[in-house]
Amino acid sequence: MNALSSAPEALSGPTVYHPRAGGQGHNLESDRFNLWYGATQALFDVTFAVERGLVTALIGPSGCGKSTLLRAINRMNDLIDGLKVSGEIRVDSRNIYSSDTDVIALRKRMGMVFQKPNPFPMSIVENVIYPLRVDGVRDRRLLAETAERALTDAALWDEVKDRLQDNALGLSGGQQQRLCIARAIAGEPDVLLMDEPCSALDPIATARIEELIDELREQYTIVLVTHNMQQAARVSDNTAFMYLGRLIEYGETEAIFTAPRDTRTQGYITGRFG
Ligand SMILES: Nc1ncnc2c1ncn2[C@@H]1O[C@H](COP(=O)(O)OP(=O)(O)OP(=O)(O)O)[C@@H](O)[C@H]1O
Ligand SMILES: [Mg+2]
Known part of the structure; x- marks a missing residue:
């Protein structure tokens, strides 16, 4: 157990709440992670921990940094000119941005599924x-x-x-x-990163992928980016809401959807913006 696993609220500021536990322990943590594309900052102080054995949905309006965060987790952004990061992303307690990280080995531990097959x-x-x-x-x-x-x-x-x-x-x-x-x-892999995997699919194919995510849940740490609120509600245990590069609210999916504490989360899930 490190400090973040035992006391997520200590690092994360007032808008991040206790996500559902009951998985197999945190094996993926973002700790005050910042990312810049050149002079433009795209992620601000993102702090959250994801449990193995649960599905974590990442939601938020277009351009809020969901794909950026997902790509940061397997260091796919590395090749982008002018990319700069600070803070840590840890997999099994090891900072993947430390200088001794074997990036090829890291990517092997991450399965990535993109929006377009x-x-x-x-x-x-x-x-x-x-x-x-x-x-x-x-x-x-x-x-x-x-x-x-x-x-x-x-x-x-x-x-x-x-x-x-x-x-x-x-x-x-x-x-x-x-x-x-x-x-x-x-x-x-240990971690399965899915960036809007169903956006190009019809409802039947989408339902099959959702069933599949449900079945894979036990074996992996799954982070699922989705624009589909119903999908997030159906398949995820925890939901993280991002807005303008910040993690605004993170908690049990049911709580996020039925009783969001932040007005921005509320605005997004009720369709007032995004
Ligand atoms: N390679 C890049 N170079 C410069 N800026 C980028 C790059 N990729 C993304 N951005 C910028 O970073 C911000 C976040 O983009 P990102 O693609 O992570 O958003 P997103 O939440 O995944 O959006 P969407 O829901 O539309 O997929 C945006 O302002 C975007 O323009
Ligand atoms: Mg995206």
Whole structure:
């Protein structure tokens, strides 16, 4: 236990409340994290801790910094010119911005799913085992087993098991997104970061992804960015509301949606702005 896990309110200021516990302990913490794109500050003093085994939704109006924060967690922003950060993001108590961080190893621990499905132009099975290929795994049995397990976990196996060698670009949008989830979990990450994974999908495909998130909950630390309030309410345990680069309110999803304490949260979830 570090200071943040035992007393989140000590660091986080007045607008962050106790999120739901009952997961498996914090393994992801943002501690007074700031981020600048050149001269423009995009994140301000973001402090919160996310529990393993629970789904945490990140909500807020367009441009408030949700994707920026998500990308900061696996250091995907690193390549952007003029990027500057201060504060810490800790995974299992280690600051991922410390100079001795192995960024490649860090990214392997993070599965990332984007708003738009982005399968690689290769076969379905090669997409899934891509993380293992990158690692140089050649054991055909291991690769086949991993593909089947990840596709099963992503609720896609039955639909594709007879056409694993087909090009992934021939799948429907919803299938492609589940394929991307399969690829994200094939490398057995600890943390699953999902940036509006359902925004390009129809209600049926969306429902399948939501079921899937519900099933994956136990095994991962899941952070889900969504613009869909119903989705956040349906699938998340805790919700963090961001506004203009700041974390405004963080707590149990039910409390955030039924009794938000900050007028800005209230305004957003009731559709007054955003
Ligand atoms: N690569 C970049 N370079 C400069 N500014 C950026 C970059 N990416 C994002 N920003 C700026 O940072 C702020 C936060 O953007 P971000 O994409 O994180 O918002 P968001 O909450 O994900 O929005 P949306 O809901 O529309 O996806 C915005 O003002 C945006 O213009
Ligand atoms: Mg975004």
